[in-house]
Amino acid sequence: MASDISHTTSDKTSEIESSGTIISIDQMHKWFDDFHVLKDINLEVRRGERIVICGPSGSGKSTLIRCINRLEQHQQGNIVVDGTELTHDLKNIEIIRSEVGMVFQQFNLFPHLTVLENVCLAPIWVRKMPKIEAEEAAMQYLERVQIPEQAHKFPGQLSGGQQQRVAIARALCMKPKIMLFDEPTSALDPEMIKEVLDVMIELAESGMTMLVVTHEMGFATRVAHRVIFMDGGEIIEQNTPTDFFENPQHDRTKLFLSQILHH
Amino acid sequence: MTKQYTPGTHPDLPPPTRTRGPIAWMRLNLFSSPLNALLTILSVWLLWLIVPGIMEWIALDSIWTASDRKDCWAQMNEPRDGACWAFIKSSFQLFLFGWYPEDLRWRPMLCFLLFLIAVVGILKDDLPGKRYWLWYAVAFPFIATWLLIGGFGLTPVPTTKFGGILLTLIVGIASLSFSLPIGILLALGRRSKLPALRTVCVLFIEFIRGVPLITLLFVASTMLMYFLPPGSTFDILMRVLIMVTLFASAYIAEVVRGGLQGLSSGQYEAADSLGLNYWRAHQLIILPQALKISIPGIINTFIGAFKDSTLVIIIGMMDILGLGRARLNDPEWLGLAPELYIFVSLFFFICCFSMARYSLSLEKRLATEHKQ
Ligand SMILES: Nc1ncnc2c1ncn2[C@@H]1O[C@H](COP(=O)(O)OP(=O)(O)OP(=O)(O)O)[C@@H](O)[C@H]1O
Ligand SMILES: [Mg+2]
Numbered sequence: 001m002a003s004d005i006s007h008t009t010s011d012k013t014s015e016i017e018s019s020g021t022i023i024s025i026d027q028m029h030k031w032f033d034d035f036h037v038l039k040d041i042n043l044e045v046r047r048g049e050r051i052v053i054c055g056p057s058g059s060g061k062s063t064l065i066r067c068i069n070r071l072e073q074h075q076q077g078n079i080v081v082d083g084t085e086l087t088h089d090l091k092n093i094e095i096i097r098s099e100v101g102m103v104f105q106q107f108n109l110f111p112h113l114t115v116l117e118n119v120c121l122a123p124i125w126v127r128k129m130p131k132i133e134a135e136e137a138a139m140q141y142l143e144r145v146q147i148p149e150q151a152h153k154f155p156g157q158l159s160g161g162q163q164q165r166v167a168i169a170r171a172l173c174m175k176p177k178i179m180l181f182d183e184p185t186s187a188l189d190p191e192m193i194k195e196v197l198d199v200m201i202e203l204a205e206s207g208m209t210m211l212v213v214t215h216e217m218g219f220a221t222r223v224a225h226r227v228i229f230m231d232g233g234e235i236i237e238q239n240t241p242t243d244f245f246e247n248p249q250h251d252r253t254k255l256f257l258s259q260i261l262h263h
Numbered sequence: 264m265t266k267q268y269t270p271g272t273h274p275d276l277p278p279p280t281r282t283r284g285p286i287a288w289m290r291l292n293l294f295s296s297p298l299n300a301l302l303t304i305l306s307v308w309l310l311w312l313i314v315p316g317i318m319e320w321i322a323l324d325s326i327w328t329a330s331d332r333k334d335c336w337a338q339m340n341e342p343r344d345g346a347c348w349a350f351i352k353s354s355f356q357l358f359l360f361g362w363y364p365e366d367l368r369w370r371p372m373l374c375f376l377l378f379l380i381a382v383v384g385i386l387k388d389d390l391p392g393k394r395y396w397l398w399y400a401v402a403f404p405f406i407a408t409w410l411l412i413g414g415f416g417l418t419p420v421p422t423t424k425f426g427g428i429l430l431t432l433i434v435g436i437a438s439l440s441f442s443l444p445i446g447i448l449l450a451l452g453r454r455s456k457l458p459a460l461r462t463v464c465v466l467f468i469e470f471i472r473g474v475p476l477i478t479l480l481f482v483a484s485t486m487l488m489y490f491l492p493p494g495s496t497f498d499i500l501m502r503v504l505i506m507v508t509l510f511a512s513a514y515i516a517e518v519v520r521g522g523l524q525g526l527s528s529g530q531y532e533a534a535d536s537l538g539l540n541y542w543r544a545h546q547l548i549i550l551p552q553a554l555k556i557s558i559p560g561i562i563n564t565f566i567g568a569f570k571d572s573t574l575v576i577i578i579g580m581m582d583i584l585g586l587g588r589a590r591l592n593d594p595e596w597l598g599l600a601p602e603l604y605i606f607v608s609l610f611f612f613i614c615c616f617s618m619a620r621y622s623l624s625l626e627k628r629l630a631t632e633h634k635q
Contacts, residue, residue: 071532090540098538108533112551112629121547122537174537 019047022178022209023068028077030063037063039233050210052220055230056256061213065180069100082177098126101171105183107163109155116151119170141169145199161192165199181212215260217245229253320345327352331595350599351606354590361426361581367418370410371429377403378436422500426581428610434572434582438507439565445508446515453520471513476571479506484578503575511568518564522557555629562622566615583607
């Protein structure tokens with residue numbers, strides 16, 4: 001894995017420097033009962049920016065990105081997504097959710113629906129798209145993730161890698177402005193990781209705003225503008241991939257990197 | 264050290280042990296061990312003792328036409344030698360409709376026909392114009408009520424005239440079909456994030472489950488009057504229907520809750536993350552899966568509640584069992600209890616068995632469709 005780090009695209013950052021902010025998290029805290037999971041999180045994400053979040057298990061990475069589409073509720077601070085603030089207002093939550101796509105570690109496809117139905121469900125019921133149009137769009141996205149031929153199968157009949165690609169197509173079919181990925185390749189066999197990463201790389205190249213929790217450092221180096229390291233519910237360090245991997249500042253980051261890179 | 268044969272001189276081998284056909288089947292299933300063989304022989308012997316007698320009583324020596332039980336017995340070699348089905352036959356119209364006016368009996372019959380059409384409309388997935396079938400199914404209870412009790416141009420029939428199979432089916436069908444949606448709502452309420460709603464649902468479910476149905480029926484027949492404004496009449500059948508429905512729905516709620524708990528939280532999260540609201544998520548994602556898991560339990564509850572509906576005789580309603588028992592006291596047919604109970608059992612068995620078969624076929628169909 002370490003060898004991948006050498007091909008860094010040097011001037012990725014310049015393209016997005018000028019674009020506006022799409023997610024802004026300000027002094028956000030979250031507790032699970034009396035357990036303080038997220039502590040004073042401040043994060044600005046620009047339009048088109050791609051961020052990789054890493055950190056040891058239990059550091060709050062999933063919780064952080066799940067706060068962005070309100071799968072988890074924060075207790076303090078604010079989160080503004082594309083101009084809409086996340087509050088108790090269900091209307092706002094629905095707006096944000098329909099603009100933020102999410103891909104889970106466990107795929108979470110709907111097992112009782114075919115692949116095609118999985119993908120066109122939300123456009124039909126949330127975007128009120130006519131069924132035929134939605135199916136056409138769904139087929140386009142299935143082609144984009146390279147499994148149009150599986151459209152009429154049920155998720156249970158597909159391999160893990162194929163299921164994860166369906167999950168990506170399902171999220172994309174809502175034409176989201178932001179995509180969240182929570183360890184999308186961690187539940188996959190090694191030979192399937194690449195097919196999913198390829199789809200994600202293609203998506204990154206198309207200019208999608210992405211927040212990806214992953215330990216795939218090759219992927220981070222190749223597509224990320226910024227790598228964020230979390231530990232104990234805090235953002236410890238953030239930097240461009242090159243600087244992050246070659247010149248980590250914090251001891252905890254160094255320890256973490258030595259653990260994941262040397263095995 | 265196998266013996267060598269020159270080609271063509273090998274003696275024929277014994278035929279292989281058969282693995283198919285009736286003999287092989289018997290060897291495999293009935294005589295697989297000495298104990299098994301002994302049990303098989305014992306069972307056959309017992310059947311030999313019992314079955315011929317029963318068959319003679321039920322079929323061979325039975326009497327189908329007679330004016331009363333004396334007449335029946337006179338036609339037999341010995342009294343009670345066979346079943347007197349003439350009893351059932353002569354009371355059949357009564358058993359079907361109770362005291363529903365004879366010239367109006369086309370109405371319940373039409374109702375039953377419309378009911379069958381509604382059932383087909385709901386259960387068959389690939390009907391053209393499925394939506395109109397569903398609208399029809401929603402309208403059916405109103406059409407049925409109108410047909411059965413009359414009014415609006417039809418001769419009114421008081422519900423006290425309902426009886427027999429008609430009454431049993433009304434109580435069964437109405438309470439079961441309403442208990443499913445109510446049960447689902449209760450199950451959702453019990454899992455709701457709103458504390459007040461949750462508490463109400465829990466209390467309701469636990470209260471109804473903790474009380475015998477008979478008690479609820481007594482409440483329906485007597486106490487409910489105290490709660491209603493004086494002078495108002497509230498049809499007794501209606502009250503019974505409400506009670507049986509509530510009773511069944513509390514059980515359904517728990518079965519459905521079990522199904523809901525069987526779903527991973529990932530399904531809720533995926534639905535949420537796509538922007539589906541609570542009701543859409545439940546309609547499209549959660550309930551189809553939860554109900555599929557719950558089918559056996561739901562049908563089990565349905566079968567139980569359907570049979571429990573015979574308890575309405577306690578408060579003086581004449582369902583098929585009550586009417587039959589009343590008929591047994593008729594001097595003409597005194598003491599023909601076995602015939603009656605066989606008939607009633609057969610009726611219930613057919614109803615319950617078809618529900619069970621339907622649930623099996625549904626499970627099988629959904630299992631192949633949603634192959635994991
Ligand atoms: N629903 C919950 N209730 C209570 N505690 C929770 C809940 N979800 C997560 N936690 C705790 O919060 C902490 C952060 O969890 P989180 O899932 O965000 O970690 P993570 O960084 O994604 O870890 P991993 O790499 O294992 O996925 C963990 O200690 C976890 O045990
Ligand atoms: Mg996680």
